[in-house]
Amino acid sequence: MAEEGLWKTLEALLRRYGITEKIREQLIVVEWASEAPPIAQSAKPLYVKEGVLHLGVHSHTLAQELHLQKAKLIRDLRERGYAIDDIKFQVIPPEPASFPARLEIEITSEDRLWAHKALEGQDLPPRLRERMVSLLATARARERAMLLGGARRCRGCGAAFFGEGDLCPVCHVWEVEGAQEESFQ
Numbered sequence: 001m002a003e004e005g006l007w008k009t010l011e012a013l014l015r016r017y018g019i020t021e022k023i024r025e026q027l028i029v030v031e032w033a034s035e036a037p038p039i040a041q042s043a044k045p046l047y048v049k050e051g052v053l054h055l056g057v058h059s060h061t062l063a064q065e066l067h068l069q070k071a072k073l074i075r076d077l078r079e080r081g082y083a084i085d086d087i088k089f090q091v092i093p094p095e096p097a098s099f100p101a102r103l104e105i106e107i108t109s110e111d112r113l114w115a116h117k118a119l120e121g122q123d124l125p126p127r128l129r130e131r132m133v134s135l136l137a138t139a140r141a142r143e144r145a146m147l148l149g150g151a152r153r154c155r156g157c158g159a160a161f162f163g164e165g166d167l168c169p170v171c172h173v174w175e176v177e178g179a180q181e182e183s184f185q
């Protein structure tokens with residue numbers, strides 16, 4: 001049944017972003033921890049849509065500060081090979097107190113095998129395939145760790161998340177999208 005939930009999540013991802021090429025677009029989201037420009041390290045990557053990276057920040061002040069640095073941030077990301085044309089900042093609620101300080105994420109050979117199978121038949125350059133296998137295997141291991149750590153499943157997309165309510169941060173932003181974005185345009 002954990003397996004079933006996971007497939008549901010992957011399906012939701014595919015549905016949400018389209019085909020494999022669209023998952024590729026999301027690489028910056030999962031590689032953010034190591035690839036974020038230093039000034040934006042504290043922002044939380046939400047998703048990429050049509051070349052626009054949506055970043056969640058915990059205060060209006062930080063949103064405004066980063067907004068002023070937007071051109072530099074985009075340049076930095078493009079230099080690192082990410083096809084980002086624009087960045088939008090959204091104020092998101094702080095992490096709830098229940099958020100575990102540290103998740104023990106253990107990626108097993110089974111996770112990698114599963115990820116390889118999920119990408120079977122997709123025509124991908126070897127290095128990109130390797131990164132996507134890591135992405136999917138990590139997502140699977142992470143979701144397992146999160147559910148063990150008390151996370152709940154989002155009613156919108158089926159992904160595991162920590163927090164209040166029944167929508168994950170991404171679906172939450174999608175529901176309120178518009179109103180908050182405008183204040184930083």
Ligand SMILES: [Zn+2]
Pocket residue numbers: 154155156157158159167168169170171172
């Ligand atoms: Zn969701």
